[in-house]
Amino acid sequence: xxxxxxxxxxxxxxxxxxxxxxxxxxxxxxxxxxxxxxxxxxxxxxxxxxxxxxxxxxxxxxxxxxxxxxxxxxxxxxxxxxxxxxxxxxxxxxxxxxxxxxxxxxxxxxxxxxxxxxxxxxxxxxxxxxxxxxxxxxxxxxxxxxxxxxxxxxxxxxxxxxxxxxxxxxxxxxxxxxxxxxxxxxxxxxxxxxxxxxxxxxxxxxxxxxxxxxxxxxxxxxxxxx
Amino acid sequence: xxxxxxxxxxxxxxxxxxxxxxxxxxxxxxxxxxxxxxxxxxxxxxxxxxxxxxxxxxxxxxxxxxxxxxxxxxxxxxxxxxxxxxxxxxxxxxxxxxxxxxxxxxxxxxxxxxxxxxxxxxxxxxxxxxxxxxxxxxxxxxxxxxxxxxxxxxxxxxxxxxxxxxxxxxxxxxxxxxxxxxxxxxxxxxxxxxxxxxxxxxxxxxxxxxxxxxxxxxxxxxxxxxxxxxxxxxxxxxxxxxxxxxxxxxxxxxxxxxxxxxxx
Numbered sequence: 001x002x003x004x005x006x007x008x009x010x011x012x013x014x015x016x017x018x019x020x021x022x023x024x025x026x027x028x029x030x031x032x033x034x035x036x037x038x039x040x041x042x043x044x045x046x047x048x049x050x051x052x053x054x055x056x057x058x059x060x061x062x063x064x065x066x067x068x069x070x071x072x073x074x075x076x077x078x079x080x081x082x083x084x085x086x087x088x089x090x091x092x093x094x095x096x097x098x099x100x101x102x103x104x105x106x107x108x109x110x111x112x113x114x115x116x117x118x119x120x121x122x123x124x125x126x127x128x129x130x131x132x133x134x135x136x137x138x139x140x141x142x143x144x145x146x147x148x149x150x151x152x153x154x155x156x157x158x159x160x161x162x163x164x165x166x167x168x169x170x171x172x173x174x175x176x177x178x179x180x181x182x183x184x185x186x187x188x189x190x191x192x193x194x195x196x197x198x199x200x201x202x203x204x205x206x207x208x209x210x211x212x213x214x215x216x217x218x219x220x221x222x223x224x225x226x
Numbered sequence: 227x228x229x230x231x232x233x234x235x236x237x238x239x240x241x242x243x244x245x246x247x248x249x250x251x252x253x254x255x256x257x258x259x260x261x262x263x264x265x266x267x268x269x270x271x272x273x274x275x276x277x278x279x280x281x282x283x284x285x286x287x288x289x290x291x292x293x294x295x296x297x298x299x300x301x302x303x304x305x306x307x308x309x310x311x312x313x314x315x316x317x318x319x320x321x322x323x324x325x326x327x328x329x330x331x332x333x334x335x336x337x338x339x340x341x342x343x344x345x346x347x348x349x350x351x352x353x354x355x356x357x358x359x360x361x362x363x364x365x366x367x368x369x370x371x372x373x374x375x376x377x378x379x380x381x382x383x384x385x386x387x388x389x390x391x392x393x394x395x396x397x398x399x400x401x402x403x404x405x406x407x408x409x410x411x412x413x414x415x416x417x418x419x420x421x422x423x424x425x426x427x428x429x430x431x432x433x434x435x436x437x438x439x440x441x442x443x444x445x446x447x448x449x450x451x452x453x454x455x456x457x458x459x460x461x462x463x464x465x466x467x468x469x470x471x472x473x474x475x476x477x478x479x480x481x482x483x484x485x486x487x488x489x490x
Contacts, residue, residue, distance in 0.1 A: 049335075051335060054332070054335070055332050056332070073231065076333060077229050077230050077231045078229075079329065079332045079333055080230040080245050080249075080329075081227060081229055081230055083242055083245075083325055083328075083329050083332075084227055084230065084245070084246065084249055084251055085227060086325075087242075087246065087251055087321070087325055088227070088251055102228065102229040103229070105229075106229050106231070210328075
């Protein structure tokens with residue numbers, strides 16, 4: 001007689017969720033917010049080369065928290081999907097919502113069927129055009145996709161940071177104000193984050209096709225006024 | 227297309243072409259029996275601090291199909307690509323190159339070196355030209371930020387890549403453009419002298435090769451001129467291009483169609 005132990009689906013999901021949450025909580029958080037003319041993404045990241053935020057396409061950016069190797073594979077898949085779709089159809093047919101759905105499906109599949117759930121949370125940000133709105137899609141470790149209206153927080157301490165940011169920023173602000181609020185929300189009251197430990201990227205129109213840019217430490221310091 | 231995920235052991239890496247082949251986005255070329263001619267002239271000339279490129283605008287099949295084709299495109303900020311040969315394959319080639327350089331940059335967060343870009347194109351040309359009679363011969367030029375120098379790479383039909391330290395030409399008008407460049411090139415050319423020599427070379431090709439379009443004063447269409455220097459790819463404004471060809475044309479009118487003993 002073989003030994004099968006019955007585990008209720010509720011218990012299984014709970015165990016997997018706890019496992020994923022623990023993994024995600026180990027890393028630092030990310031704040032993404034829409035400002036008056038673009039989208040800002042701020043990560044607390046002491047590494048200058050292992051990025052958490054990346055360009056996916058002309059108007060789409062990616063951010064991930066949790067296990068680096070897991071979200072970096074998703075980032076690469078996103079770039080391939082976007083470049084492949086734009087090559088097959090047209091650049092304007094590359095839509096962040098479609099990519100966010102693929103991420104949600106894959107992360108959801110891994111949560112229920114994988115050897116272990118992915119210990120990641122990812123964000124897909126899109127800068128709007130005449131035919132598409134500016135959007136922030138957050139995909140949680142179990143595949144839940146949420147369409148965040150103004151800002152999104154990824155990572156272990158998300159609820160606290162969310163509270164701090166929404167209290168400080170009540171309306172669309174210029175980049176420097178939004179950046180200051182995002183950094184303050186990440187740091188909390190009794191801590192300051194060194195500029196060198198910040199990874200700051202924006203999606204903003206500058207006249208060209210590509211809108212993604214990574215801000216240098218000098219530029220971040222200037223915007224923060226420090 | 228679904229989400230393209232690969233195992234680490236068979237990941238196509240940052241190369242867009244290898245990914246596109248795996249995902250079935252591009253087909254291997256098939257022989258069609260249609261032979262295209264290289265009805266074009268594009269030249270690239272090095273000068274101290276950069277490269278000048280000039281290209282004609284005419285697309286020729288059995289008749290003139292178009293008079294305002296752009297045969298030189300920015301492959302990225304510091305690199306330009308020109309094509310001769312089959313228009314369809316050439317356009318696909320430029321698209322593939324542009325996308326590949328950008329894809330690599332996004333995947334790895336670093337730009338390919340200029341030499342890396344030049345080498346990347348070799349197998350693409352080989353794959354196209356050896357599998358199909360619709361030949362494409364490109365010309366790559368760029369500003370190399372790590373060597374702080376303008377560089378030119380030319381290709382043969384089998385994809386062989388050769389760096390040129392002086393100038394290079396592609397297309398059916400090459401013999402005429404090349405003659406002008408051979409007589410006029412000096413290693414210490416400045417930007418202005420290179421622009422003048424480049425425009426003259428295309429004028430010569432347009433004057434002698436039936437498949438190369440010279441300045442078209444009826445429609446106000448002129449060859450396109452670009453420069454690559456430490457500021458990247460810059461296309462000369464239409465008025466400046468027009469003025470250069472008007473000057474050459476007036477000189478030639480005065481000397482009744484001959485150069486008249488000097489490069490003018």
